[in-house]
Amino acid sequence: MRPQKGKQKLYDAAMRLFESQGYFATTVEQITVEAGVSKGLVYNYFESKEALLAGLIAETTEKMESVAGSLSTGGSVEESLSGFIDQFLNYLKTEKHFLKLQLTLLMMPELRAIVAEPQKARADALLKMVINWFKQAGHTEPKNRARMFMAIMDGIALHYLSTYERYPLNAMKPQLMKAARDLCSD
Amino acid sequence: MRPQKGKQKLYDAAMRLFESQGYFATTVEQITVEAGVSKGLVYNYFESKEALLAGLIAETTEKMESVAGSLSTGGSVEESLSGFIDQFLNYLKTEKHFLKLQLTLLMMPELRAIVAEPQKARADALLKMVINWFKQAGHTEPKNRARMFMAIMDGIALHYLSTYERYPLNAMKPQLMKAARDLCSD
DNA sequence: GCCATAACTGACTATATAGTCAGTTAAGAG
DNA sequence: CTCTTAACTGACTATATAGTCAGTTATGGC
Numbered sequence: 346m347r348p349q350k351g352k353q354k355l356y357d358a359a360m361r362l363f364e365s366q367g368y369f370a371t372t373v374e375q376i377t378v379e380a381g382v383s384k385g386l387v388y389n390y391f392e393s394k395e396a397l398l399a400g401l402i403a404e405t406t407e408k409m410e411s412v413a414g415s416l417s418t419g420g421s422v423e424e425s426l427s428g429f430i431d432q433f434l435n436y437l438k439t440e441k442h443f444l445k446l447q448l449t450l451l452m453m454p455e456l457r458a459i460v461a462e463p464q465k466a467r468a469d470a471l472l473k474m475v476i477n478w479f480k481q482a483g484h485t486e487p488k489n490r491a492r493m494f495m496a497i498m499d500g501i502a503l504h505y506l507s508t509y510e511r512y513p514l515n516a517m518k519p520q521l522m523k524a525a526r527d528l529c530s531d
Numbered sequence: 532m533r534p535q536k537g538k539q540k541l542y543d544a545a546m547r548l549f550e551s552q553g554y555f556a557t558t559v560e561q562i563t564v565e566a567g568v569s570k571g572l573v574y575n576y577f578e579s580k581e582a583l584l585a586g587l588i589a590e591t592t593e594k595m596e597s598v599a600g601s602l603s604t605g606g607s608v609e610e611s612l613s614g615f616i617d618q619f620l621n622y623l624k625t626e627k628h629f630l631k632l633q634l635t636l637l638m639m640p641e642l643r644a645i646v647a648e649p650q651k652a653r654a655d656a657l658l659k660m661v662i663n664w665f666k667q668a669g670h671t672e673p674k675n676r677a678r679m680f681m682a683i684m685d686g687i688a689l690h691y692l693s694t695y696e697r698y699p700l701n702a703m704k705p706q707l708m709k710a711a712r713d714l715c716s717d
Numbered sequence: 718g719c720c721a722t723a724a725c726t727g728a729c730t731a732t733a734t735a736g737t738c739a740g741t742t743a744a745g746a747g
Numbered sequence: 748c749t750c751t752t753a754a755c756t757g758a759c760t761a762t763a764t765a766g767t768c769a770g771t772t773a774t775g776g777c
Contacts, residue, residue, distance in 0.1 A: 346753045347744050367641035369555045372734060383756040388736060449638045451693070455553035486706075489699070492690075493706040497679075500686025504678075507637070513675070520672075520679045527713035532723045533774050558764060569726040574766060 352390050354380040356401050364446050368398060368456060399459050402450070405443050406463060416474075422482040426494065426525035429475070433498055434518060437505055445506045471495065482529070490528055497524055538576050540566040542587050550632050554584060554642060585645050588636070591629050592649060602660075608668040612680065612711035615661070619684055620704060623691055631692045657681065668715070676714055683710055 358380035362371040373394050377384050391397040416428055437444065450456045451464060475494055479487035501521065505512045544566035548557040559580050563570050577583040602614055623630065636642045637650060661680055665673035687707065691698045 346746090346751080347742085347755080349754065351755070365640060367639050370641040373736085374734075384736090384758095385738080385756055386754080388738095389753095389755070394735065449640075452635045452638045453553055454551060454635075455556040489702055489706050492699070492703065493683075493710065496686035496690055496703075497683050497710075498686070499689055500682035500684070503685055503689055504682055513678070516675055517678065517682075520675050523717070524679065524683075524710070524713070527710070527716075530713075531709070532721080532776090533725080533772085535724065537725070559766085560764075570728095570766090571726055571768080572724080574768095575723095575725070580765065 351380070351382045351386045354382060355387060355390065355397065356404060359397055359401055360405075360442065360446070363398065363401075364442055364449075367449075368453075373397075395456075395459070398450075398456070402447070402459055409440060409443070422478045422484070422529050423526060425478045426475075426528070427522060430498075430518070430521050430525060433502075434514065434521075437502055438514065441506060441509065444502070448503070448506055468495075484529070494525070494528055497521065537566070537568045537572045540568060541573060541576065541583065542590060545583055545587055546591075546628065546632070549584065549587075550628055550635075553635075554639075559583075581642075581645070584636075584642070588633070588645055595626060595629070608664045608670070608715050609712060611664045612661075612714070613708060616684075616704070616707050616711060619688075620700065620707075623688055624700065627692060627695065630688070634689070634692055654681075670715070680711070680714055683707065 355376060358376050359371075362376055362379060373387055374384055376397075377387060387394075387397060391400060416425070416432060418425070420428075447460055447464065450460045472491055472495055475491040476487050479490045484490060498521075501514075501517055505514050541562060544562050545557075548562055548565060559573055560570055562583075563573060573580075573583060577586060602611070602618060606614075633646055633650065636646045658677055658681055661677040662673050665676050670676060684707075687700075687703055691700050
């Protein structure tokens, strides 16, 4: 009947507040005030405050995966890694707020479960893909090289998401490209 | 007069519970039960639950800094980085529980302030030191190379602290050494 | 042995806030 | 125009838990 506008408003408000103040420091009432709706509406859509967070994560993940660019598979290892770096940096920049929230949740024992399995599945899939690149190119220790590459990417992500604009992400791109090349040599 | 045993017991119990359950999911009463003391004792030593956490962090940081191994300054960049990697990996293994707690806190807006400045100071100091190594060796872009090195180390730390024993930290050491060498070349 | 005093106790209170629910509003179908 | 029903409201309750404090215990100095 009436068009439903509250749910999205709640997601938007929750996203902003959870990122800036944290989940526990944010009250349900604050979210509703920020969203411009009543408190009762939250419990019309969600079982609990935690279910609101879970819904927000699920919604955003789904939205992102539908836009996820496919990685080119052909070419040399170097080309594959280079493409990966490009995609990864774009992803970081455009989805920084969500990614930071996800990283925060992943580090919190209380809320880890909400993001753990899907996140682990994606991380494992990416690792396997990179391992295969190294394997097909006949490199020694493909697993450890792939792990090293993922550590580098996540290290950059960690530093960027901790400081945002204060981190020279663009300047790091050539460094990443060099590191990728070096991982292929020897 | 009476020997004070409760404070340390509280720190130990809080450390264990905060790491396994998280700060917010852990009640003051749980801590006192785990420590085998009464609830009132917490407020004899600390202003609040948060002050207990802050005391725990300060205490552990101090203890660690007094044992902190000094890094050798002489030698080539490669030797310096190699020494750094050694120290870093030992530090990671021996202090993993505290480091994980610190990383968790650093990602939480609610509690970030407790660890932010000292942590930032140390990170900045380390970065400056590594920048100087590259600078003195006459490398181009010493800042970005140093940043890259720190990103690699922190990426490894992130992966290790997220999974502990399931991460092949020892197998990554040669990879790290190679990466350090590669950062010096060109 | 006994005092002074710091370490410690545990029943109690205060309050913040998650969650409820009976009622109201408004959009669209007929 | 009006009826249906989903979207929405906001005053209310229930409770978990941080924090209090008057009282008790044990230890080392004298």
